Amino acid sequence: MEKRTAGFLPFTRPAIEPEDIEAVAEVLRSGWITTGQKTLELEDGIRALTGCEHAVAVCSATAGMHLLLHALNIGPGDEVITPSMTWVSTVNLITLCGARPVFVDVDRDTLMVDAASIAAKISDRTRLIVPVHYAGAPLDLHAIRQVSAAHRVPMVEDSAHALGTEYGNEPVGRKGTGIFSLQAIKNVTSAEGGVVYTDDAALAERLRRLRFHGLAADAFTRESQGRAPDAEVIEPGFKYNLPDMNAALALGQLHRLRANNARRANLADHYLRRFASIDGIEPIAIPGYPLRHAWHLLVVRVTDNAAGVDRQQLMQKLKARNIGTGIHFKAAHLHRYYRESSGGSAENLPNTEWNSERIVSLPLFPHMTIKDVDRVVDAIAEILSGSNG
Numbered sequence: 396m397e398k399r400t401a402g403f404l405p406f407t408r409p410a411i412e413p414e415d416i417e418a419v420a421e422v423l424r425s426g427w428i429t430t431g432q433k434t435l436e437l438e439d440g441i442r443a444l445t446g447c448e449h450a451v452a453v454c455s456a457t458a459g460m461h462l463l464l465h466a467l468n469i470g471p472g473d474e475v476i477t478p479s480m481t482w483v484s485t486v487n488l489i490t491l492c493g494a495r496p497v498f499v500d501v502d503r504d505t506l507m508v509d510a511a512s513i514a515a516k517i518s519d520r521t522r523l524i525v526p527v528h529y530a531g532a533p534l535d536l537h538a539i540r541q542v543s544a545a546h547r548v549p550m551v552e553d554s555a556h557a558l559g560t561e562y563g564n565e566p567v568g569r570k571g572t573g574i575f576s577l578q579a580i581k582n583v584t585s586a587e588g589g590v591v592y593t594d595d596a597a598l599a600e601r602l603r604r605l606r607f608h609g610l611a612a613d614a615f616t617r618e619s620q621g622r623a624p625d626a627e628v629i630e631p632g633f634k635y636n637l638p639d640m641n642a643a644l645a646l647g648q649l650h651r652l653r654a655n656n657a658r659r660a661n662l663a664d665h666y667l668r669r670f671a672s673i674d675g676i677e678p679i680a681i682p683g684y685p686l687r688h689a690w691h692l693l694v695v696r697v698t699d700n701a702a703g704v705d706r707q708q709l710m711q712k713l714k715a716r717n718i719g720t721g722i723h724f725k726a727a728h729l730h731r732y733y734r735e736s737s738g739g740s741a742e743n744l745p746n747t748e749w750n751s752e753r754i755v756s757l758p759l760f761p762h763m764t765i766k767d768v769d770r771v772v773d774a775i776a777e778i779l780s781g782s783n784g
């Protein structure tokens with residue numbers, strides 16, 4: 396059958412152009428391949444795009460989150476409120492710091508936390524709130540900031556999905572503190588990488604120090620165009636700097652982000668229009684407040700259908716048709732360690748659990764075509780109708 400021999404369609408693919416490959420090659424030829432001018436350019440680019448005051452490039456968003464937890468002094472006895480519908484990196488770090496993740500349920504249809512459910516989980520041990528902008532849509536920041544301010548609990552936004560996202564007309568990153576990820580599947584990628592943004596100058600200075608051994612000066616400073624050889628350790632730090640090789644890969648994508656996200660939006664729009672008439676597929680909802688969506692992921696839920704096919708079976712049947720899918724995310728509290736340990740507080744998460752077993756991420760990336768979307772939707776319609784066992 397034709398559809399079985401069609402080429403493999405992955406669920407995502409980085410939007411790398413020949414000029415990006417040339418930019419990386421140029422770094423390799425330059426003699427300076429680790430943190431340097433390109434990393435500074437990347438930080439400048441993130442500032443220009445989002446309007447954030449300080450951008451600190453690191454080797455992953457996870458590393459950035461680790462620096463933040465360390466800088467905010469999160470440790471034993473502390474509680475950190477975060478959704479379980481997230482990537483496990485944050486939950487692992489909270490646990491490794493000796494603190495306790497307190498999971499808050501998400502909205503059934505946006506898969507994001509809201510102000511009221513966060514407020515309900517605040518105790519006298521709460522030291523931090525880490526909400527997650529999900530799939531490219533923004534959190535309801537205004538309401539969540541009010542909870543954070545009213546309870547004097549700081550907030551770090553997990554903005555791994557939200558480069559190019561706007562809340563109203565405020566780009567995610569312009570205010571507050573958070574992390575962007577440049578990991579391979581993200582809208583802008585440096586293969587692995589991340590950027591911490593913050594409007595707190597003292598925190599930014601500390602993060603710059605902590606990302607490179609706690610030395611008084613970075614490995615590479617704009618002023619000296621090189622490393623200060625006599626720099627001293629001010630406090631013990633980590634080794635989380637981003638190499639120029641990686642920064643160079645991301646720079647072009649950063650400049651093309653608006654166009655690439657618009658392309659993602661066109662493809663998403665076509666998916667949603669077609670899914671409106673298909674039983675057994677429920678796309679996640681777009682929040683009602685004004686926003687600009689980055690369309691990082693196209694997430695749907697597999698619900699009751701004529702074929703009696705569940706999420707796992709749909710993924711297998713799509714794979715047999717050469718169509719890749721993903722899961723973002725299996726709820727953190729349902730991973731073995733968190734199921735078996737009493738390390739987290741995971742009561743009453745019905746929406747998280749309902750979604751965790753039904754969500755699937757479908758192919759969505761800028762180099763895809765509308766025809767590719769039709770191929771995915773046709774395959775799903777056929778599988779769920781039961782007409783092709």
Ligand SMILES: *Cc1c(COP(=O)(O)O)cnc(C)c1O
Pocket residue numbers: 455456457458481482484485527553555556575576577578587588589
């Ligand atoms: C990708 C991702 C991260 C971690 O990013 P890395 O750069 O891989 O460390 C954190 N949170 C969410 C929600 C993510 O999707």
